[in-house]
Amino acid sequence: MKVSELMSSKVEFTTPASSAKVAARQMHDQHVGALPVMSDQQLVGIITDRDICCKVTATGRDAGWTKVEEIMVKDVVTCFDDLSDSDAANIMIDHRIRRLAVLNHENSMVGFLSVDDLARSSHELASSVLEASTPVH
């Protein structure tokens, strides 16, 4: 099965200059745990609820005055939307992660593929991704 058939394609995004507070509200309203960070239609990072927990709430920084670009993860691991589910799983396994940003061949971001999405095509693939990734219990 191809990544494009499994990914979640509703891509809401934030910008580097947005505040952590605005990003948190957006994650809350949209029931997502991660947002792509876009600048001039280019993907420049990913921000997750965990980033906000560890880098804002835990440190005492003010969420209203902290910019997304200060706490986002800049090394975004991506895959193309026409890749097979098992190739995408191998990328996650190599990087010990559970989520990939999905690009089309024009390099536009078209979705996210998470280990949950993989579980819909193969329990075994999803499970190998979990086993390889760094657990957050």
Added chain:
Amino acid sequence: MKVEEIMTTKVESVLPTTSLRAVARKMSDLGVGALPVVDEGILIGIITDRDVSVYAIAMGHDPQSTEVQKVMTREVFTCNASENINQAAKIMEQHKIRRLTVMRGDQELAGFLSVDDIAPVSGDLAGAVLEAATPIH
């Protein structure tokens, strides 16, 4: 296989009156995404990294002055340490969650069981839990 053979036994907990900031710091230091909230030896709730970041910020709670009991989840899904992992996985699937608090007897907190703990021993069970879980992408 029994839950106690694969669960995570290092159980740190927080008090209902602990501040969100202190909880976030503890989660960051321990590399965990959830902590049990214990009051006078009794488990009264669970607090997650998402609760202290996304939810708290969206609700406008100040992390320094807001207590855990204000944002924790009071409904805690549990299983017993001596239970079979198939049964535990079923409880997760039923409630669309990825983590259970493990009890020994009625009141003693014994650990956590997450889908990550299940993956190395049964890919199919772990995959089924992920597939059933409410996706947070």
